[in-house]
Amino acid sequence: MKISNQDIVRAAQELRDEENRQLNVRPWNRHRHFRFPAWLTAIPAAAVIGFFFGVWTNSQTKSEQPLTALVDTVYVTIKETPTTPDTMQSVSTSAPTQSENRQVRSTKSSHPKHEHPIGQSMLNDKIRYDLLVKN
């Protein structure tokens, strides 16, 4: 059989069609360029990350609490009755004269001496150790 250029071209095109038919071609939306909208993934991802970060920080702060937070402290107010009044009160009904109006200023010695508990012995510092409760 005599082979012409057209025969060669026709046979080459038939071979091409056969080969092309056997190819497995991926659809366009399955290619790498196709991405989910970024915001649709970013928002839930941020929520999940935030949740776990919150859980983690919560567990961290518990172990780092100050020692005082482990103790319930009850503060007791101790009433101190003044032994001497700070000022003298006039009971006169008549209008006071200038000389009568003079009030006597309390002296320093009339104040009860407040003693700071620091540096004192436990017997005198007036702290109710029995009311300190450990957690």
Place this chain on the structure above:
Amino acid sequence: MLIPLRLSVETDEQLMQRAAHGSERAFEELYNRHARRLQGFFARRLGKDSDLAADFMHDTFLRLYAARENYHEGRNFRAWLYAIAYNLCKNHFRNQFVMVADEKEDVVADTDIELEMDASIFRDALHEVLYHLPQPQAMLFSLHYEEELTILQIAQITSLPEGTVKSRLHKVMNTIKQQLQQYENK
């Protein structure tokens, strides 16, 4: 009343125009039209490696997608597509050190070769000959006879003068005939 847009009746150039203006559907239609054929082109040119051919086809369309806004009216879509594909092949062969010293001009005498061979073995022989054709010749043969691009389009794609493309195609045909003869003589 809204009339559904029938993209399938539009030309490649009209679809590319739409894609250039942001239509994803138009680009997908172009992909559906040309992907298989382009993947076949790569499979034949890259030595039957189907995964590599799929990757190259994918890469070509990604490049086209990235450059879609540069498309201007009147430009032939297939010529553009195959220009990208041709350059990818060329770079691939350059990296593989396979290509592409220009073919020797006088390998085959520039005369028509008369060929006579048994019809039953012709297709198998042609398949074998095309597979072993040197890359530059195979590329021209593929672009013109298999992908049916015009001489002018091939000249633009390969940056060769039209006359050179014509004469090389003629020589490719002679090479094929000569090798078919040798095949029958075996």
